[in-house]
Amino acid sequence: MNIHEYQAKELYRKYGIPTPKGIPAFTVTEAVDAAKKLIADTGNEVVVVKAQIHAGGRGKAGGVKVVKGVDAAKAAAEEILGQTLVTHQTGPEGKLVQRLYVEQGLPIEEEMYLALVIDREQKRVAVMASTEGGVDIEEVAEHSPEKIFKVWIDPAVGLQGYQMRQLAFGLGLSKKAMKGFGKLLAGLAELFVKEDCSIAEINPLVVTKDEEVIALDAKVNFDSNAHFRHAALWNELRDLTEEAQTEIEAKDAGLSYIQLDGNIGCLVNGAGLAMSTMDTIQHFGGSPANFLDVGGGASQEAVTKAFRIILSSDAVKGIFVNIFGGIMKCDIIANGVVAATKELGLEVPLVVRLEGTNVEAGKAILRDSGLNITPADTMAEGAKKIVELAKG
Amino acid sequence: MSILVNAETRVIVQGLTGSAGTFHAGQCMDYGTAIVGGVTPGRGGSTWENPSSKGTAPVFDTVREAKEATGANTSLVFVPPPFAADAILEAVDAEIGLVVVITEGIPVMDMLRVRRVLDSQRTTRVIGPNCPGVITPGSGERSHGGQKLGIMPGHIHRKGNVGIVSKSGTLTYEAVHQVTRLGMGQTTAVGIGGDPINGTGFIEILDMFQEDPETEGIIIIGEIGGSAEEEAAAWMKQHFTKPAAGFIAGVTAPPGKRMGHAGAIISGGSGTAAAKIAAFEEAGVKVAPTPSDMGTTIQSLLK
Numbered sequence: 164m165n166i167h168e169y170q171a172k173e174l175y176r177k178y179g180i181p182t183p184k185g186i187p188a189f190t191v192t193e194a195v196d197a198a199k200k201l202i203a204d205t206g207n208e209v210v211v212v213k214a215q216i217h218a219g220g221r222g223k224a225g226g227v228k229v230v231k232g233v234d235a236a237k238a239a240a241e242e243i244l245g246q247t248l249v250t251h252q253t254g255p256e257g258k259l260v261q262r263l264y265v266e267q268g269l270p271i272e273e274e275m276y277l278a279l280v281i282d283r284e285q286k287r288v289a290v291m292a293s294t295e296g297g298v299d300i301e302e303v304a305e306h307s308p309e310k311i312f313k314v315w316i317d318p319a320v321g322l323q324g325y326q327m328r329q330l331a332f333g334l335g336l337s338k339k340a341m342k343g344f345g346k347l348l349a350g351l352a353e354l355f356v357k358e359d360c361s362i363a364e365i366n367p368l369v370v371t372k373d374e375e376v377i378a379l380d381a382k383v384n385f386d387s388n389a390h391f392r393h394a395a396l397w398n399e400l401r402d403l404t405e406e407a408q409t410e411i412e413a414k415d416a417g418l419s420y421i422q423l424d425g426n427i428g429c430l431v432n433g434a435g436l437a438m439s440t441m442d443t444i445q446h447f448g449g450s451p452a453n454f455l456d457v458g459g460g461a462s463q464e465a466v467t468k469a470f471r472i473i474l475s476s477d478a479v480k481g482i483f484v485n486i487f488g489g490i491m492k493c494d495i496i497a498n499g500v501v502a503a504t505k506e507l508g509l510e511v512p513l514v515v516r517l518e519g520t521n522v523e524a525g526k527a528i529l530r531d532s533g534l535n536i537t538p539a540d541t542m543a544e545g546a547k548k549i550v551e552l553a554k555g
Numbered sequence: 556m557s558i559l560v561n562a563e564t565r566v567i568v569q570g571l572t573g574s575a576g577t578f579h580a581g582q583c584m585d586y587g588t589a590i591v592g593g594v595t596p597g598r599g600g601s602t603w604e605n606p607s608s609k610g611t612a613p614v615f616d617t618v619r620e621a622k623e624a625t626g627a628n629t630s631l632v633f634v635p636p637p638f639a640a641d642a643i644l645e646a647v648d649a650e651i652g653l654v655v656v657i658t659e660g661i662p663v664m665d666m667l668r669v670r671r672v673l674d675s676q677r678t679t680r681v682i683g684p685n686c687p688g689v690i691t692p693g694s695g696e697r698s699h700g701g702q703k704l705g706i707m708p709g710h711i712h713r714k715g716n717v718g719i720v721s722k723s724g725t726l727t728y729e730a731v732h733q734v735t736r737l738g739m740g741q742t743t744a745v746g747i748g749g750d751p752i753n754g755t756g757f758i759e760i761l762d763m764f765q766e767d768p769e770t771e772g773i774i775i776i777g778e779i780g781g782s783a784e785e786e787a788a789a790w791m792k793q794h795f796t797k798p799a800a801g802f803i804a805g806v807t808a809p810p811g812k813r814m815g816h817a818g819a820i821i822s823g824g825s826g827t828a829a830a831k832i833a834a835f836e837e838a839g840v841k842v843a844p845t846p847s848d849m850g851t852t853i854q855s856l857l858k
Contacts (some may be wrong), residue, residue, distance in 0.1 A: 281663050283751045285780040286670045318671045359664050391637050421597075423809065424656035434749060435723020435778050439804040439846040446845050450809070459659060459706070459724075487728040489687050490575065490706040519708040520726060542729065543847030 164385040165217040166400045169264040171381035174358065178350035181343070181377045185266035187215070191246025194240035197265035198233050209268025212239040216258040217405040219382070220250030220299075226260065229268060230490050236265065239302025261404055261509060264448075269377065275334055276300055276311075276365035279355045281386075288324070288355060290331045290348070296367030309544040322352040331415070343376035359389030409472050416468040418457055425450025426480040427553050428473035430466075430500075432457050432491040436542075438483045442548055449550035452479050459490035460476070466504075474507045481553030485542055486525075493517045501532045505520035512552035516545040557691035557743045558718070558770075559653060559682070560629070560702040564666035566582040567621045567651075569642045570633035570658075571614060572602050579633065579657070579706050580612075581605040586703040589695050593624040593640075594618050596604035618649040625735055631688070631704050632656040639684065640665035641825040647672060647679045655704045656683035656754065666752040673754060681754025686746035687724035698740075702765070705746070707731070715740020718764035720757060721776035722749040722783070723804060726846060730774045730802075733850025742770045751779060757787035765795055772798035772857045774849055775840065779805035779828050801840040802849050803831045 166174075184205060186197035197387065198210045214226030220226050226248045228239040240263055249257035274296035282289035287303055293311045295303045312333035314326040327348050331341040333516040347368075355363050362384040369379045390397060403411055413420030419434065423441075427449050431437035434456045441451040453476075457469050473482055486496050495515065504513075516539040517525045529536055539545030566777070571593025582588045584605050592613050593603050599616030615621035618630065630651045632782065634642040639658040646654045673681055682689055689703015692698035692712035703709050707728060713735040721727040727746050734741060745760050747753055757766040764770045777784035784803065793797065793800050806828040835842050843852040 207822055281612075281667070282785070283783070286674070286752055288667065311840070318668045356664060358731065359662055361663065386663045388636065388660045389664065392662070421809070431725075433723060433725030435721070435776070435804045436725035436729065436846075438778060438808055439723075439726060439802070441808070442804065442806045443845050443847065445807045487725040487732075489708060489728060490579070490723055518732065519711070541847050543845050546845075 164387050164397060164401065165405065166383055166385070167215040167217070167262060167402060168213065168381050169215055169262075170400050171383040173481060174354065174380065175350070175378055175381055178354040180350040180354070181375065182381065182538055183266045183269055183377060183379065185264050188240065188263045188265055189261070191237060191240045191244060194244070194263050194265050195233060195237045198236035201265060204268045207268055210236050211266045211268055212236055212243060213264045213266065214243050214246070215262035215264050216248060216253070216260055217402070218248075218250050218252035218258055221248060224248045224250045226370050260275075269369065269379070270372040271369045271379070272371040272372050275369070276350070276366050277305070277368045278362065278364040278366070279360065280362050282315060285315050285469050288352070290316065290326070290330065292334055294334055297368070298365060305494060316320060316352060322349060337374055339374040340370050340376055343374070346502065347378070359386045359392060360384060361386045395453065409476075412433055412468065413455070413472060416465045417461060418455065418469050418496070420469070420472065421454040423451050423453055425452045426478050427549055428452045428476065428479040428482040430455050430457060430469055430473060430482070430484045432459065432465070432486050432488070432496075436485065436487060440483065440542060440546070443546040444483065444550060447547045447550045449546070449553060452476060457491065457496070461491065461495070463495050463498050464520040465504070466496055467502045469504035470500050471507060474503060474509070479511060480555070481512045481549045482514070482515055483549040484544055485515070485545055486517050486519070487519070488519030488521060488525075492521040493519060493523045494528055497525040497528035501528060501534065504534055512537065512549065514539050514545045514549040514552065515541060516540070528534045556767050556769040558760070558767050559689050559743060559745065560691045560704055562702075563739050564629050564702050564704070565589045565591045565625065565627045566629045566631055566704060567594055567618070568633065569594045569628040570635070571612065571620065571637050571648065573597060573633055573635070575657075576633035577603070577606060580631070581607045581610075582646050582709065583631070583703045583705070584608065584610045586709040587695070587700045588702050588704060592621045594621050618645045618651065622649050622651060627651065629653045629655070629704065632658055634658060636662070638764055640669050643669050643681060644672060647676065650678045652679060653682045654679055654754070655688050656681060657686065657688055657706055658683070659685045661685070661750070663751055666750065670752050670754070682745065683748040683754060685750045686748030687727055689743065689745050690741075691743045692741055704733060707744070711735055712744070714738035716742060716769055716771040716857075718745040718767065718770040718773040720760040720764070720773065721746055722778050723776060726776050726802070727803060729846055730776060730849045731775070732798040733847070734774070734853065737854050739854065740765060751781065757783055758790045761787060761791060761795055765797065770797065772800070772853050774853050775801045776849070777800060777801070777803045777831055779803070779808055780826050782826060784831040785834040787857070788838035788840065791840065792838040798832045798853065799840045800843060800852035800856060801835045801847060802843045802846055803828045803835070804846070
């Protein structure tokens with residue numbers, strides 16, 4: 164789960180991580196008031212107006228403006244708010260800017276990079292630091308990996324002082340900056356674990372002219388499996404306007420759904436099978452309209468909802484239901500499909516392949532429903548059939 | 556022969572009295588698995604009844620009690636995510652040899668801690684979480700008489716000479732079903748789960764298949780993300796001598812949907828399906844062009 168920069172910084176401050184002073188704004192008027200207040204508080208005319216969207220690369224796309232004075236801040240807010248930003252992370256359709264964050268400007272001496280991530284191979288939380296801040300870190304990793312320093316946190320003992328020093332020496336920090344860096348990193352490591360993060364990234368992490376170490380940007384991703392531990396806070400931080408409407412509906416029903424560009428709707432159980440159903444459709448010359456994993460424990464209502472989401476898309480010219488029941492029972496899928504089609508009708512071809520737990524019961528329900536269903540024995544046969552049928 | 560589970564396997568089910576635990580433990584028992592007890596804290600002293608047959612099993616408050624009373628050497632875990640890590644650690648503490656975790660949705664932070672404990676001992680092996688489990692098919696009708704520890708449909712299996720290891724549950728069923736339909740069968744099929752942090756990786760399972768005299772060939776099934784497939788391929792090149800078929804799910808998956816920005820760095824550009832397929836092929840694993848060809852691919856190698 165993603166949150167905005169201003170929300171991440173609020174969380175950072177709770178863990179003693181220094182950030183610039185800043186105020187979120189939802190309108191131009193609020194942005195102007197924020198700029199006025201920051202200038203009065205800091206005695207510095209320079210403020211930064213930043214677009215708040217769930218994607219990186221905002222600066223390059225014109226979503227971050229460093230300005231001097233209230234009038235310039237107003238002009239920047241007018242320009243950014245309501246604009247659709249296209250960055251390398253938004254996809255070509257871009258993201259509409261509905262929130263701003265106005266921050267104090269700082270005299271920056273150096274820009275660095277700091278991130279905590281889950282390292283699958285080491286089975287640890289990895290801390291990565293680099294002297295190359297403010298740029299695309301993936302490029303640094305590719306072209307000058309020697310500029311990235313890494314340590315791994317042992318969950319039994321937590322982040323140790325020598326690890327922090329190892330990173331600080333790698334970054335070439337002064338004695339004073341090193342102290343600040345150590346405190347900041349200790350806070351970030353604590354936040355990462357306690358708040359169940361999957362990523363906490365600061366790019367850039369800056370050293371100011373008076374050697375303070377400050378998180379100029381802040382990114383936090385939560386591990387959605389830990390929702391039960393943080394339900395109240397996470398529900399408050401969630402920005403529904405950042406998510407596609409169908410994806411919200413799916414998520415609320417406990418389904419994993421991603422919209423794609425093609426015209427063949429897929430309803431599958433299991434992430435691996437769902438991915439390879441897409442692969443197989445493509446292999447036979449078709450194009451999937453979505454990734455949909457109904458999971459193992461989905462109820463009949465959730466399956467009905469899933470099928471309703473697919474049926475209600477205008478782009479869908481055919482539907483392929485591919486189920487290999489294990490924990491998921493085939494009769495639950497069949498009942499869900501029948502319930503959704505009774506409600507919305509079925510105007511496109513439907514190919515169903517059922518296998519596994521309660522398969523006979525599932526097939527009988529579909530047979531007795533009177534729906535126009537093309538059965539398939541295997542995934543490949545089903546994919547081939549739906550690709551043909553969807554051509555019309 | 557087989558790997559991980561065999562006629563000696565005696566199973567307690569943690570979370571036996573829950574709905575998933577009850578249904579699937581019943582299915583396992585009907586298949587032939589020795590389900591000798593269950594653990595549900597607070598329900599100790601009661602008797603669990605298999606909903607689909609006449610079998611019963613005693614319920615205990617703790618894993619240690621269950622192990623002492625039943626002589627169990629294996630645990631099957633259906634405990635819900637908030638309590639799953641605790642349940643696994645309880646099984647480790649009770650020195651259960653094999654713990655198969657079906658539970659889906661355990662927080663990564665919990666699994667990091669569990670994994671840290673697992674790496675500091677040698678008694679307990681954990682398979683999963685978020686996996687279909689482990690099955691060694693029997694020689695009875697519809698492969699009954701074997702050991703099924705998990706949620707996979709038992710009847711699609713058949714005793715045979717192909718080992719199967721997979722990150723994906725439903726793709727494991729695909730592979731199993733195809734192998735059975737072609738008149739072959741499985742020694743053991745293992746789902747290791749697709750979570751970022753799990754108990755047992757590809758290499759450990761492949762090593763067991765290499766040592767198992769009855770396993771004549773294997774199917775390995777991976778998916779995008781991480782670099783477990785690349786590491787398995789590198790290991791296979793050195794140590795694995797049996798015929799191997801493979802498949803990687805997610806050739807057409809859009810990039811960046813699940814994996815975050817910084818997450819991609821650690822794996823150093825690997826993690827795409829193309830990179831994994833290339834690694835497999837370089838290691839001599841024959842990659843099936845579609846998931847429906849996994850069975851015929853291993854069949855062609857075993858001829």
